[in-house]
Amino acid sequence: MLKIGYLGPEGTYSSHATKLYDDENLKIPFNTINEVLSSLKSSETNQVVVPLENSINGSIVEVLDFLASKNNFHIVGELNIEINHSVYSLSSINNEDVKVVYSHPQALAQCYDYLINNFKNAKHKASNSTADSYNDLINSNEKGVFIGPPWMKDNEKIIVIAENVQSVKNNVTRFVVISDKNKIKKTISDKTSIVISFNEDSPGSLFKALEPMAKKNINMTKIESRPTKEKLGNYYFFIDIEGHFEDKDINECLTEIKEISSLKFLGSYPKFN
């Protein structure tokens, strides 16, 4: 049986993504993203499901740095999970009696407009995660509500007050599955991720590296620069393209880019719909 690591605790978006990816194998929660990634290095896990980027808050740079570093792990899957905030209580309550709202500070900020319009007498209190905010309300000596993920409504002790209360729409987190197993097979619709860097820091380097893709009409779905930390002004470029490394075009393209840059192949994997 495979061991799959993720950022706990149970009930968070990370645990939700992990269950959605796999419902057979052993899933192990860790306390921080770094512990999740380290579990792969120490062979404590075979695969990990980690957030890579959020449409509101940008990339999780610890994960980018792990992908760019020397190791033999590959991306074998991706999942896009919509982040939707619901307001819950433990018993029926009038808006004006809500004295406290618990949630992760990011969720509190994203629902700020709703909260000030609806709960005029409430303090906003931070929880460690949207899952923890439930426990914080149970242990609170004030009456109130908490903000949590949509699947919490399945809990019979919880009452739904409102759904989709965030001000910012299109809040999606892209999770990737990183694995110690070999490269994976071609499907009908794949994506390939690479990271490239240049020894010489000439302004035209990136331009030259994009030429093989442009000439072969390969679609680039992402490009992101990130400082290498080794030398000021020196960058990694994270690039996602459509296709699988077994496709003739992609294969030739990667070979050409390799001739003019340091290229690390991160993986080819099914595109998430």
Place this chain on the structure above:
Amino acid sequence: MLKIGYLGPEGTYSSHATKLYDDENLKIPFNTINEVLSSLKSSETNQVVVPLENSINGSIVEVLDFLASKNNFHIVGELNIEINHSVYSLSSINNEDVKVVYSHPQALAQCYDYLINNFKNAKHKASNSTADSYNDLINSNEKGVFIGPPWMKDNEKIIVIAENVQSVKNNVTRFVVISDKNKIKKTISDKTSIVISFNEDSPGSLFKALEPMAKKNINMTKIESRPTKEKLGNYYFFIDIEGHFEDKDINECLTEIKEISSLKFLGSYPKFN
């Protein structure tokens, strides 16, 4: 007198960056990044200081989206602020007597290794900001510590337990100053920010847009793609280059890029050292 907006409350990294940028004018705190940005649109403020990207957590996408949208505001400055976490208490305390640690969940996560090694009996409790964690400890009925920014040691009621306790090094937030005033003058060392997009989604578009920069040997210090939300697979590219729009090379280059893309000039401003 200018009115400068920032993300409050007092004592956070944002308020620190704002003071560093300006010590003369009126500074107005807001509750969310969106309120800060809206204050510029409603003329409640003339300038705002907002975080644009963090070296660990990536870009603040609300700010990127604001920059890319139709408006006449310009970036007029940048500041790079190092994020360093210190551990503080309210009275002298032995490590084993620490029952609770307060801070923003991001700070708790970044100091996780230090905390579990030093405070074996402590629960980690979330605060709304690193500035709030001080008040949370004051109001707590348990003995403990809190994690906050380095300048809190200037408060006479606070005792420094340890400094620089984060596991992740090189944690820097880049703030930008966005203004309603006109374009600003050339200095000895400037940066120019632009955002480009393409009507036609051909794979070679970005490649062609980078050509003028490559040919003129203009140094690109950042490139980041971001979905436009208008059409699936359609992207904005945020690009920073070295130089000022009054430089002949930069000016010609921007004109050439404009011929093959929709280009929004975001501003030329002094490079932060």
